[in-house]
Amino acid sequence: MAKLILKNVFKRYENKDKKKKKAVNPLAVNNFSLETEDGEFIGILGPSGCGKTTSLRMIAGLEDITDGEIYIGDMKVNDVDPKDRGIGLAFEDYALYPPLSVYDNIAFNLKAKNVSADDIKKEIDRIAPMLKVEELLEMRPAKLSGGQKQRVNLARAIIRKPKLLLLDEPMSHLDGKMRQVLRIELQRLHKEIKCTTIIVTHDQLEAMSLADRIAIMKDGELQQFGTPLEVYDNPVNEFVAGFIGEPPMNINTVKVEKTDKGTFFKFVDADIAIPVPDRYLPVVSEGMKVRLGVRPTDLMIGDENSKGSDAKISVFENLGEERKISFRVGTEFLTLVTPDEKRYKQGDPVKLEVKADKTHLFDVETGEVIRAK
Numbered sequence: 041m042a043k044l045i046l047k048n049v050f051k052r053y054e055n056k057d058k059k060k061k062k063a064v065n066p067l068a069v070n071n072f073s074l075e076t077e078d079g080e081f082i083g084i085l086g087p088s089g090c091g092k093t094t095s096l097r098m099i100a101g102l103e104d105i106t107d108g109e110i111y112i113g114d115m116k117v118n119d120v121d122p123k124d125r126g127i128g129l130a131f132e133d134y135a136l137y138p139p140l141s142v143y144d145n146i147a148f149n150l151k152a153k154n155v156s157a158d159d160i161k162k163e164i165d166r167i168a169p170m171l172k173v174e175e176l177l178e179m180r181p182a183k184l185s186g187g188q189k190q191r192v193n194l195a196r197a198i199i200r201k202p203k204l205l206l207l208d209e210p211m212s213h214l215d216g217k218m219r220q221v222l223r224i225e226l227q228r229l230h231k232e233i234k235c236t237t238i239i240v241t242h243d244q245l246e247a248m249s250l251a252d253r254i255a256i257m258k259d260g261e262l263q264q265f266g267t268p269l270e271v272y273d274n275p276v277n278e279f280v281a282g283f284i285g286e287p288p289m290n291i292n293t294v295k296v297e298k299t300d301k302g303t304f305f306k307f308v309d310a311d312i313a314i315p316v317p318d319r320y321l322p323v324v325s326e327g328m329k330v331r332l333g334v335r336p337t338d339l340m341i342g343d344e345n346s347k348g349s350d351a352k353i354s355v356f357e358n359l360g361e362e363r364k365i366s367f368r369v370g371t372e373f374l375t376l377v378t379p380d381e382k383r384y385k386q387g388d389p390v391k392l393e394v395k396a397d398k399t400h401l402f403d404v405e406t407g408e409v410i411r412a413k
């Protein structure tokens with residue numbers, strides 16, 4: 041295992057279409073810096089086109105770097121051939137060789153390095169149980185399910201005892217249940233081989249459940265790098281806040297209003313007012329507009345003595361284990377999720393309460409978090 045370090049890495053793809061004067065997003069990766077610990081499991085997470093795969097391909101050496109430095113352990117790898125970087129790769133398309141058996145697919149790279157047949161067998165005997173492919177070794181890839189193919193793919197990636205394991209959406213072709221199974225097995229595998237691992241995914245659940253730390257990207261730029269809890273509890277900007285969490289965080293524009301009853305966040309597009317938590321009083325001022333973020337699980341319906349805001353229910357959905365209650369805010373909804381079994385109907389008046397210590401504030405212009413004093 042080895043640390044991975046990215047120092048101010050840039051990737052600019054040449055815009056080959058001369059007719060187009062300007063590329064839509066010429067910088068695929070923009071000043072990306074990141075340093076892992078030895079043996080850490082890192083998730084690179086972000087929406088489609090944010091530069092995740094490009095970053096992974098640069099780490100692997102499959103793509104040139106426009107600027108910056110990449111280190112694997114002590115070795116600067118900018119100009120090192122992919123096969124000499126000590127990496128194992130498993131991409132979303134399994135790329136197994138159809139005419140070869142599973143055994144020969146896993147053995148392929150070792151054979152190419154002239155490892156003896158005995159040593160290859162020893163390695164495959166070691167790896168096959170870890171990935172539960174012992175029974176598949178004589179089969180051809182065409183006979184395997186998607187999940188089995190991905191296990192073989194992973195076996196092939198780790199057989200060379202890589203210092204760094206790079207996984208690009210390894211579960212994206214699998215159905216929900218299979219993804220869950222493979223996710224748990226990846227966790228176990230990582231504990232067993234203790235290899236620094238980078239997984240690229242657009243699935244936040246995958247990143248949150250697997251990774252020690254997550255790098256969240258948008259438009260080629262790193263937004264935040266932290267543990268799953270840090271990015272969930274302390275998002276640095278509105279993008280991260282809205283991207284992490286399901287259902288997503290409610291984020292609405294509110295205006296600070298002072299009344300004789302106290303200071304409130306008054307929703308701009310709805311008749312809802314929420315008391316400004318004390319910790320925010322030093323950083324807001326009368327009339328100021330901010331973006332208020334509240335997770336659906338941090339909103340509650342109060343009882344008859346509640347001092348919460350008056351609100352009328354727009355939609356009530358029973359989701360089995362929990363209830364989803366929505367309040368109209370302009371053209372959008374403020375959503376609350378609760379395990380409380382009480383039923384409501386459209387138009388019911390309720391008192392809406394907020395867990396004050398769980399609110400987030402973002403700058404209307406920049407989207408950056410406004411921290412409480």
Ligand SMILES: Nc1ncnc2c1ncn2[C@@H]1O[C@H](COP(=O)(O)OP(=O)(O)OP(=O)(O)O)[C@@H](O)[C@H]1O
Pocket residue numbers: 053054065068086087088089090091092093094095242
């Ligand atoms: N070979 C290429 N030539 C030109 N532009 C490219 C090339 N590969 C990627 N890009 C552009 O670089 C940006 C980042 O792409 P990348 O594939 O890294 O994103 P991603 O986050 O992995 O997306 P996805 O989740 O859809 O795979 C995109 O704007 C994409 O169009």
